[in-house]
Amino acid sequence: MDLLIEGLKKAIEMLISGDPEIFQITWLTLRVSLTAVLISTFIGIPAGIILGLTSFPGRRLVLIMINIGMGLPPVVAGLWITMLLWRSGPLGSFSLLYSPFAIIIAQILVSLPIIIGLTCSAFQQIDEKMLLQIKALGATRFQTVRLLIREAKIAILAAIIAGFGRVIAEVGAAMMVGGNIRGETRILTTSIVMEVSKGNFDVALALSFLLMSLAFLITFLLTNLQQRNRVR
C-alpha cells in the first residue's frame, strides 16, 4: 500500500515539476500509439468491410490468418520486424531500426488484425435484408458502404478501441525494434520495464499512472463517440 501511495505521490511530483523527459516520453507514446491506430484503422476498416461483405476463393484462409494475428505475441511481431529492418535485412537500407517509425510498424502489426477481424465480424452480422433495402433505395456501392458504416458504428468503434488497447499496452515489440533509447524511442511501457529492472518501483508506478491516464483519456473519448445517440 505504501508503495502505491509513494507511486502516486511521485507521479504528481513528476507532473508538477514539469520534468521535460517525462513529457517527452509521454508525448512520444501518444504520437506513436495514435499514428499506429490511425494507420491500422485506415487499412483495417476497409479490409474488414471487404472481408465481411464479399466472398472470394481463399477468404476463409485469410480470415484464419487474421484471427491468428489477433493473438500474435508482440515479441514475435518485434522479432519479425527487427529481422526485416536489420542492417542486413530486406529493408535494412532505410535505417529504420531503433526509431519511432519501427515502433509504429510493430504496433500496426499487432493492432491491424484486431481491427480487421472485429470489423469483418460486424459487417458479416449485418442483416442481408438491410443490404437489399439500401440497394432498393437506389444507393451506389460507395453510398451503401457509407450507410452500413453508420449502422455498424458501435462495432467499428469497438474494434478501434480494442486496437488502441493493444497498442498502448504493447511493450515487447517496442523494446525489440525501438531499443528503449533515451530521448529517441523510449515510451511509457518500455520505461516502466526499465525502471522495474532498476528497482525504481516508485518511478515505475508513477509512469504506470501516467500510462493509465493516457489510456483512460483516449478510451473515454472513443467510448463517448461510440455511445453518442444511443437509444437503448
Place this chain on the structure above:
Amino acid sequence: MNPMIRLENIQYTKKDRTILSVPSLSISQGEVLGMMGPNGAGKSTLIKILSCLQVPTEGKLFYKSEELPISRIPLEQRRKWAVVLQQTLIFDTTVFQNVAAGLKIRKVSKSQIKEKVDFWLEQFGISHLAKKNAHQLSGGEAQRVNLARALILEPEVLYLDEPFSALDYPTKVKLLKDFKAIIKQTKTTTIFVSHDISEIQFMSDRLAILMDGNIVQIGSTATVLNNPNHYSAPFIHDMSLHIE
C-alpha cells in the same frame, strides 16, 4: 394502352429447383396489383425480380415497352422505383433522417429535402416524431416511416412486400386508408403482396394468386375472390377462414 411493366418467360431456379416460373405478366400504369399465395409460393421472389433486386435465371423484363438489361439495371432506372420489404428495416438515426435517406442518396438539395420530408411526415401523421430515433418507434410508427421513405421518392412504381403484416388491427385500418388515398392521389403503380384478404380487397384493382412459383389465377380482385379457379379455390377458402 402499353403496360408499365411486362414480364416474359421469367424463370428463377435455385439448386435445380424452380422457385418461380412466370410466362407473362403485365401491369398497367396507375394500377394496384395485389399478390397472394401460401408461404414459399414465390411472392417475395417475384417482387424482388420485378424491382430488379434479384436477377432471374432467365426471362425478360420490359419497362414502358423497353427491355431492361436485367442483370445490370442502370442506377437511374432503379431510382424510378421504390421498394418496401417484408421486414421493417429502419436506420439507427432519427425519423427525419430515415425518411430523407433516399433523397440524400439522390443528392437532393437540403432545402428540398426538408420541404419534402416535412410534407410526407405530415401525410403519414408522424410529424411529431421527426426528431425521435427510429429505433424507439412502435411497429405502426416504424411502418409509417418505412412507407414515407418509399413514397417521398415519388416513384413511378411502388413494390410492397407485406408492408402491414406486423400491425395491430386499428393501426392497420388507419394506415391502409391513408396509404390508399395517397397512392390513388399520386396515381402510383403499385404491386402489393399480402396475406390478408381484407387488405387485398381494399387496396387492389387486380389480384394474382401464386402457388408453387406459378401464377395460377389473375384477374380483377372481385372476380378472383368470388370465382376462384380449381387451383386457387382451396387457398382462398382457407384464407377467408384465416387457417392457411
